[in-house]
Amino acid sequence: MIDVKLIVEKPEEVKKALKKKLWDFDPSKVIELDKKRKELIKQTEANKAEQNKLSALVPQYKKEGKDPKEIFTKVKELASKNKEGEVELKKVEKEIFDIVAELPNLPDDDLLSGGKENNKVIKEVNQKPNFKFKIKDHVELAKSLGLVDYDRAAKISGEGTWIYTDEGAELEWALINYFISTHLKNGYHFILPPHMLNEESGFGAGQFPKFKNAVFHVEGNNKFLLPTAETALVNFHRNEILKESDLPRKYFAYTPCYRQEAGSYRTEERGMIRGYQFNKVEIVQYTTEEGSDKAFEEMINVASGLVEKLGLHFRLSKLAAADCSHSMARTTDIEVYLPSIGIYKEVSSASNARSYQARRTMARYKDKDGKTHYCHTLNASGLATSRLFPAILEQFQQEDGSVIIPEVLRPFMGGKTKLTPKKK
RNA sequence: GGAGACGUACCCAAGUGGUUGAAGGGGUUAGUUUCGAAAACUAAUAGGAGGUGCAAGCCUCGCCGGGGUUCAAAUCCCUGCGUCUCCGCCA
Numbered sequence: 001m002i003d004v005k006l007i008v009e010k011p012e013e014v015k016k017a018l019k020k021k022l023w024d025f026d027p028s029k030v031i032e033l034d035k036k037r038k039e040l041i042k043q044t045e046a047n048k049a050e051q052n053k054l055s056a057l058v059p060q061y062k063k064e065g066k067d068p069k070e071i072f073t074k075v076k077e078l079a080s081k082n083k084e085g086e087v088e089l090k091k092v093e094k095e096i097f098d099i100v101a102e103l104p105n106l107p108d109d110d111l112l113s114g115g116k117e118n119n120k121v122i123k124e125v126n127q128k129p130n131f132k133f134k135i136k137d138h139v140e141l142a143k144s145l146g147l148v149d150y151d152r153a154a155k156i157s158g159e160g161t162w163i164y165t166d167e168g169a170e171l172e173w174a175l176i177n178y179f180i181s182t183h184l185k186n187g188y189h190f191i192l193p194p195h196m197l198n199e200e201s202g203f204g205a206g207q208f209p210k211f212k213n214a215v216f217h218v219e220g221n222n223k224f225l226l227p228t229a230e231t232a233l234v235n236f237h238r239n240e241i242l243k244e245s246d247l248p249r250k251y252f253a254y255t256p257c258y259r260q261e262a263g264s265y266r267t268e269e270r271g272m273i274r275g276y277q278f279n280k281v282e283i284v285q286y287t288t289e290e291g292s293d294k295a296f297e298e299m300i301n302v303a304s305g306l307v308e309k310l311g312l313h314f315r316l317s318k319l320a321a322a323d324c325s326h327s328m329a330r331t332t333d334i335e336v337y338l339p340s341i342g343i344y345k346e347v348s349s350a351s352n353a354r355s356y357q358a359r360r361t362m363a364r365y366k367d368k369d370g371k372t373h374y375c376h377t378l379n380a381s382g383l384a385t386s387r388l389f390p391a392i393l394e395q396f397q398q399e400d401g402s403v404i405i406p407e408v409l410r411p412f413m414g415g416k417t418k419l420t421p422k423k424k
Numbered sequence: 425g426g427a428g429a430c431g432u433a434c435c436c437a438a439g440u441g442g443u444u445g446a447a448g449g450g451g452u453u454a455g456u457u458u459c460g461a462a463a464a465c466u467a468a469u470a471g472g473a474g475g476u477g478c479a480a481g482c483c484u485c486g487c488c489g490g491g492g493u494u495c496a497a498a499u500c501c502c503u504g505c506g507u508c509u510c511c512g513c514c515a
Contacts, residue, residue: 041475045484052484055496059442072495079495198505241471362472372472 001359002103004096008034017106020113020321030099037092044085051078101203102210105356107321108330118320122332125304126313129339133399137340138390139271142168144401145393146422148272160261160276167419171392171405172279174412175385176254179281179306183252183382186302188283191253193232196223201235204361206327206353216258216276225258230379233284234353238361241372242286247365248295249286252382254279271390273338273345278386284379288365289355292376296330296352299380303348304334306383310406312391313337315344329354334383336391347387350380 007014011027018025054071061068112118142148147168153161164172184190196218202208207215207227216225226232233251242249257280272278283302285295300316307314314336324331328351335344355374358364363375396404403419410417 038475041484045475048485049483051495056443058496062442068495075495364472 001356002100002106003355003359004030004034004100007031007100014106018103020107020111021104021324022113022115022322023104025103030096033092033096033099037089037096040085040089040092044082044089047078047082047085051075051082054078104326105206105324105329105353107324108352111319111321111324111330113321115320115322119323119333120318120320121315122318123316124313125308125315126311128313128337129395131339131397135339135394135397136401137271138338138393141393141397141401141403142271142390144421145403145419147171147393147419150271160274162272162275167413167416168389170413170416171409171419172385172389174409175383175388176279176281177412178408179382180252180254182306183281183283183302186250188250188252191229191233191236191251193226193229193236193253193255195226195255195258196221197226197231197235198223200238201226201231204235204238204357205231206325206357206360207231210326214260216260226255227259228257228280228381229253229255229282230284233282234357234377234379235361236284237286237363237375240363242363242365242375244288244365244367247286247288247375248291250283251285252281252283254281256280257384272386273390275386278384280384280386281382282379283382284377286358286363286365286375286377288367289373289376292352292354292378295376295378296332296350299378299382300332300334300350303350303380303382307334307336307347307388309408310388310392312388312395312406314347314391317344325349325351327351327353327356329356334381336387337395338387338391339394345387345391346384347391348381348383351378353377353379 002014007027007030011031015025015027054075058068058071061071107113112120136144139148139150143150145168146166147164149163149165153163156163180190199208199222202212202215202224215227218224232255233253236251237249256277258277261274261276283299285292285299287295304314304316314334317333317335319331319333331349331351333346334348334350336347337344354376357377358374363377364372365375366372392406393403396406398404401421405413405417405419
């Protein structure tokens with residue numbers, strides 16, 4: 001959430017920054033409402049103060065045997081006036097909230113404005129594979145290697161889903177274990193959160209109210225399935241005040257991610273590139289205001305280090321303002337190469353939300369002087385498997401149809417080095 | 425799922441309509457004492473949100489959240505959330 005004060009005090013700056021996110025915002029309405037709000041507060045509070053003073057006299061009157069009737073009528077009058085003021089105030093506050101709660105985060109100054117077309121590749125890592133034979137795509141490979149069963153998934157669940165089978169399940173689980181063991185080594189706290197979260201959590205992370213229809217809602221209990229573990233982790237310290245010495249706090253969680261992706265399929269996204277459910281390990285940090293830039297770099301390194309050690313060819317992209325997520329001030333994507341379609345697909349998004357999420361969750365910290373500040377929150381996938389799995393199959397496929405297992409995964413697969421095609 | 429109890433500050437806890445910005449403990453911090461510590465004693469210790477002001481300060485709201493009753497609510501009523509106990513069911 002953007003600070004209302006900032007909108008009122010520097011409306012042009014806010015407007016300009018949002019423009020970079022291709023977001024048209026007219027601050028005048030908020031300014032006007034805020035003015036009204038302050039007036040209402042002054043009025044009702046003055047009445048309240050008088051009301052309190054009068055009420056406090058009652059016991060004294062009684063003690064002295066005086067009749068407090070006169071006070072009663074006066075206070076009653078004030079009370080009903082206050083009631084009106086309060087109702088009006090709440091209305092105005094809600095109007096402000098409804099506007100501001102939908103606004104995206106302000107992008108950092110150094111970002112280019114506009115969307116995808118202005119993203120900048122800042123680094124390419126590991127050699128791009130060069131095949132001397134006709135390559136297969138990951139769907140074909142997964143089938144011939146017996147790793148994934150799409151047909152039975154359609155049978156037991158529906159379209160947009162898949163089943164990992166046998167060595168496919170082993171490979172998937174090995175990836176997750178590899179991530180987990182790395183994050184543990186790096187001192188992140190391991191969290192396994194519930195997958196059904198409440199409305200407040202959706203609001204805190206910035207998914208609600210704007211993206212309410214992008215998640216699966218659970219019928220009958222007002223909860224939703226988390227679209228990413230970020231939603232859980234960013235709400236972990238909701239309504240808390242941490243000590244500055246506790247920061248940075250580093251967490252990671254493994255959860256499936258549940259997303260309504262209806263209608264968003266493209267032909268390039270067959271197989272497991274986009275589905276209703278995929279596995280992801282997510283890392284999140286809570287930092288001080290000053291600490292978030294450093295944490296951001298660290299998290300990019302953590303995430304890209306994971307891909308690098310897998311030996312996959314990938315690149316880093318600094319996203320333009322409008323391609324950053326709604327809640328984020330800056331984002332760097334890690335995109336892995338898929339040879340079959342010759343394009344790069346996101347396996348991780350590392351973002352700095354600055355205080356945007358913390359304002360929503362009221363996650364704060366106290367500095368040495370006892371002053372409270374909003375935390376900064378950052379998140380990065382570390383990593384999502386559903387893009388890596390295809391990339392591993394495609395990038396490491398051999399002419400005979402087998403696939404070499406990346407070395408870092410072998411300890412988690414009983415030492416296996418290779419996946420070989422299964423006979424029908 | 426059925427029955428019941430409870431939710432007060434960092435923690436425990438008193439408080440059932442009125443000078444309660446909330447007794448009392450514990451803890452924490454500072455001091456006295458001590459060579460130092462322990463113990464004892466003394467003192468301080470409501471966090472937070474908002475308004476106003478250059479500031480000191482002042483004001484409003486805060487006893488889980490929301491609503492209501494009343495001249496007046498931590499205290500009464502309704503509701504949501506949460507915790508605990510017993511019974512049932514169960515991985």
